[in-house]
Structure formats: C-alpha cells, structure tokens
Amino acid sequence: MPTCSVCHKTNQFLRIEAFGVCSDCYPEHGPVIRDAVAGIVQEAEYRVGVKRTDLQLDSVARSIAHCEALRRYGVLPGVDVDPGILAGELEAARTAIIEDVIRAQWFAARERVKDLRGGGDKLNAYTSAIERIQALMAHVDDVGLIEKAVMVMRAERDKLAFDQLFDRAELAEAKGQRAKARDLYIEAAFSLAKDVTPDEFQQDLRAKVEAKINQLGGRP
C-alpha cells in the first residue's frame, strides 16, 4: 500500500511523488529534500577538487547543514544515506582536517626553528604557524581543538623566547660581563611576566632566572 514518508498517510489511492512523499506533502517538502540531496552530492564532488583547507571546511559545513535539513525525514526512499549518520561522518572528517593542519603547521614550525639561525626568525616561524591555525577558526563551529593547539604552540614560542634571552645572559656571564648578563636575565624574567603562557606553568623558569639575578647583585 502506498505510504507517504512525511505524513505517513497510507491508502491505495495515495499519489506518491519523488522520495516517497505524497502529492499533498510534496509542494512543501519535495523541494527541501531535493535541494538538500543535490547539495550533499555537489559538495562531495566539489571537495574532491579542492585543496585549500578553509574551502574544504566551508564545504563540509554546508554538507552538514544539508544533512540537518534532511534529518527530520529519516531515511527516504531514493536517498541512499541516513542523514544523521552522514552528519556524524562529516563531523569526524571536519575534525580530521583540522588535526591535519595543526599537525602539519606545528611540525613545520619546529623544523624551521631547527633550520633558522636568527632568534627573531625562529619566533616568527611559530607566530606564523599559530596565525595559520587561528585563521581556520572562522570556518568551524567548535573552536576548542584549535584553541588548545594555539595555547600549546604559544607556550612553546614563549619558552623559546625565554631560552634565547637566558642563553645570551649565560654567554655574557661566562665572558665576565656581569652587568650585561644581569640586564639580560632581568629581560628574560620580564618576558615570562608579559608572555601569554599562564605564569603558574613557568615557575621553574622564574625561579631559575631570579636566582641568577640575585647572584649578580639583584635588580638595580
């Protein structure tokens, strides 16, 4: 017996249009279903040819919105996928895209730090990697994963900035340049205070540098 997939009316004279929708329901629901199904197919095809991560993420978001539009109908005749399951898969794909970018940018920053010689250049390698990851925030609903990665990378950059000053200070101290060494240790202590990493994570570094400053006569 013909049954409508929207109103669930069932009788032998029911006229069924596409997607198992009866002719009464079709004017309102048919185009919604048709557009969402076509959208899902189009977006999947589009993503095959697109390399840019932001465009990929935007396309995944549009696909998820199409799935949401279909969700109330469940699995329809003529549509192969369960929109709820597909939405879940797309969410997982979105997370994988973001994780890939984070991993690649982080790895690239660490490699560049190894290769570069200038202290400022090393810090810039981190800064630009952080900026590239942050740029994806506008293209996702949940920024938690990105925020966490940015925090960790900033902490690495802050540690690097501290180490650079501390190393210069130690070098000056080894050369017997006590005043210069003390100034650099003071600068290193200041970098801990003004950076974005919470101070409670830097207590070891702070203790290390304060001991040096005191050893060299304290702050002027």
Ligand SMILES: [Zn+2]
């Ligand atoms: Zn109906």
